[in-house]
Amino acid sequence: MEFRVSISCQRCHLCLCLFMFLMFSVLVLHVVCLNEEGLALLSFKASITEDPNGSFANWDSSKQNPCSWNGITCKDSRVVSISFPKERLLGSIASSLGSLASLRHINLRNNRLFGSLPLELFQARGLQSLVLYGNALSGFIPTEIGNLAFLQVLDLSLNTLTGSLPNALINCKRLKTLVLSHNNFTGSLPIGFGNGLNALEKLDLSYNRLNGSIPMDIGNMSKLEGTADFSHNLFSGLIPLSFGDLPEKVYIDLTYNNLSGPIPQNGALVNRGPTAFIGNPLLCGPPLKTPCSNGVPPDGPAMFPTIEGGENEGRISKRTSMSKAIVVAIVVCDLFGIALIALLFFYCYRRAIAMRLNEANGSNDKDLKAMKECLCCMDEDSDTSSENVEQNDLVPLDRHVKFNLDELLKASAFVLGKSEIGIVYKVVLDNGLMLAVRRLGEGGSQRFKEFQTEVEAVGKVRHPNIVTLRAYYWSVEEKLLIYDFIPNGNLSAAIHGRSVPVSFSPMSWAVRLKIMKGIARGLCFLHEFSPKKYVHGDLKPNNILLGPNMEAHISDFGLAHLANIAGGSPMLHSRRIATEKTQNQFSDIAVTPVMKIELCYQAPEALKTLKPSQKWDVYSYGVILLELISGRSPVALLDTSDMDLVRWFQFCIEAKKPLSDVLDPALGQEPEKEDEIISVLKTSLACVQYNPESRPSMRQVTDTLERLAAGL
Incomplete structure (x- = not known):
């Protein structure tokens, strides 16, 4: 009996071993069927610890190649693209991806990838685009990136990468898009940055800690489009003159750095507003209001050479005393004249503006005739004589304001809207410039200084998405705010349509x-x-x-x-x-x-x-x-x-x-x-x-x- 049981157990053991061998053989055959690229991709899958959207659900190792797998694109049965954007994948980037010889595109944006960029990844020398933004990658950019001679798109933004940009980056001569914003990069830009990457069409280095001077050859990037963004870094020194060689359609953003010295006024830098330069307290010159020092001591050089000798000295003393008396007399006369002109101007303006604004609701496109008649009897020098008057004058808040109160009052006006704060007019000057003028209404004159302080603070706020306050006017009867005119109406009308019957197309x-x-x-x-x-x-x-x-x-x-x-x-x-x-x-x-x-x-x-x-x-x-x-x-x-x-x-x-x-x-x-x-x-x-x-x-x-x- 015991002998039979022993034989039976031996037979069961042999059967079990045979079964396990057969199963192992089947698995080995399945794996063997998958080519080397498939095995490399399975290593990538193994490096992903969370796949909430089931991105790898059909990655079947029994296939001969991975070309039918999700996120994989092949050409001639070779993997050319890996794409898993916004899949919330958690894990790291496997070094095995670098072994894919035909790989051209990697897109793993907006996931939860962490760890460093593996050096082996840059062995895929045919890589044309590497898009990894919106992850939690750390470490530095390896110098091996210089091996990617065909790279055209590199987007590593919104990560936590550190270190300096490798000099080898400029070996990527075909690079068209370089976006490295919102990282922790430090150090200066590589030598030859402008010459080496002159094929760039998009450049964004913002929100890092890059320092040093901006390379002088930056102007060689003649194919740039959109915004060349250097903002929110630690760049120092002068703004290179070569910036002016960039295409004029390029917006150069240098805000919030440590740049210093005069702003060049050539080429692409001409007619740029102050918005592009704010946050650099040591910059000076147009379009900023901070004047540049000309290197002359504050007191300046002597106007005349010193003449020694008693007789000559006496003559100079008499001449000086006479000139002082003359100057005092002239100043007194000027002040008296200014007072008379100001009173006349105030009376004319008060009368004319009241007539003009009261008639504006029912009479669009009419000139301010009353003000014309009043101003025509004034001396042509009245504009200059009112420069020192605190009130009753148009005060520009921007050095580029080229119109004056006379031109504003002669312009055609149209009512845009009313509210409890006042009436808003569209004003068209004779030269075609369109402005929006808000009339705050009547009020006392006791708080002019407070109003002046506040309005000038508001006028300093400059941003492309904030309407710019260009000038203001204050008198006892009228307070006006002059803004840029924005032509496409307000957002409420764009969403719901206007009250007047006009064609309405919903926004995309x-x-x-x-x-x-x-x-x-x-x-x-x-x-x-x-x-x-x-x-x-x-x-x-x-x-x-x-x-x-x-x-x-x-x-x-x-x-x-x-x-x-x-x-x-x-x-x-x-x-x-x-x-x-x-x-x-x-x-x-x-x-x-x-x-x-x-x-x-x-x-x-x-x-x-x-x-x-x-x-x-x-x-x-x-x-x-x-x-x-x-x-x-x-x-x-x-x-x-x-x-x-x-x-x-x-x-x-x-x-x-x-x-x-x-x-x-x-x-x-x-x-x-x-x-x-x-x-x-x-x-x-x-x-x-x-x-x-x-x-x-x-x-x-x-x-x-x-x-x-x-x-x-």
Whole structure:
């Protein structure tokens, strides 16, 4: 009996061994069937620890080659592309990818990859594009990058890479796109940077810690387009003259560095506004208001040589005393003349401007005839005689302002809109220049100095997405603010159409995203980089203006404070109180349409304080995003459902309604943009959190949208 059991056990053991051998043979055969490129890709898969979207679900090792796998593209049965954008992959980059001899493109953007760039990766010498932005990669760029002679696109932005840029980078002669922004790169740019990379079409080095001087050969990059971005670094020294050799259509951004000396005025640098140079306190010369020192001591050289000798010295003394007496007499006469001219001018202007502005509502395109008649009787030198008068004069806030008060008053004017803060006019000068002029209304003259200080501070805020205040005028009866005219109306009209019957075409998602980014950039600048880290406090679509290419311009920044100082808006404070009481439902004060619009965009904490905060602006921005996504008017929604737009979105989410129910129907025609729309929707919902501390900063919002837009 025991003998039989023993034989039986031996047989079972042999069968089990045979079975395991057969299974192992099958697995070995399967692996053997897969070529070397497939094995290299399986190593890459093994380096990924999380794959939440199942990107590698069909990576079957039983295939002869990996050409049918997700994310893999082949040509002639050889792997030429690996693409896994926005798949939330967590892991590292396997060095085995460098063994793919035919590899041309790697796109792993917007994942969660960490670790360093493996040296072996750069053995794939046929690589043409390496896109790894939006990860958590660290370490430095290996010098082996110089082996990639065919590389055309290198985007490593939004990582945590460190070290200096290797000199070998300039061996990539065919490079067209170089984007290294938002890292921690240090050191100076490689020698020969401009000559070696003269095929570049896109260059972005912003938000690093690069230092040293900008190479003198930078002007050899003759194919650059868009923005050459050197901003937010530590570059020092002079701005190279060769910048002027770049194509004139290139916008050169040198903001927030340590550059010094005069700004060259040649080629591409001519007629650049101050926006491109802010944040460099040691720069001087146009277009900045800081004059450059000419190397002469403050007192300057003597006007005349010293003459020694008693007789001559006496003559000089007499001549000096006589000249002083003459100067005093001339000054007294001038002051008297100025006073007379100023009084005459004030009387004429007060009479004419009152007539002109009162008639403007019903008579567009009429000249200010009364002012013409009044000014024609004045001496031609009256403009120069009013330069030293504090009030009753047009005060430019920009050295490029070439018009004067006379030209402004002679211009044709059209009413653009009215509000409790005042009337806005479109003014067209004789030379065709168009301006927007806001009349703050009548008020006292006791707070002129305060108004002057505030308006000049607002005038210093310059950003492409903020409407520029060019000049102002103050008198007892009139206070005027003169802005750039933005031609495409406001955002509210672009979303919902105008009240007047005109053709209306809904905006595409790309245009809406562009507007969102523009508003975010402007607010981020106000919050983070403006001199006083300002707050807007009254952000809504009505004061988001759209430029010729649908770029966003934030308007009315600082307006409420200026209006209060000018005395032209006594309703601002009472309106805020009325809004608070209306929301608390224990007031009989009527809610005006203006108050209702404000209510829709105000943060919840606005009911507790009259002082806006940056988080208040973030909330208003979030409501605007929801409006752009849904196409719904917050005011109309409040009228029909007694529910503001934020609560309506929260209701739809709780009810688990499909995305199509909350989207603007026009966006339903772009199903391929659904992922991007959802990403922006998440950002907007973060912005409208009830608790201010739970809302992101505008810098975080801007970075999020920039990453999203870069993936378009």
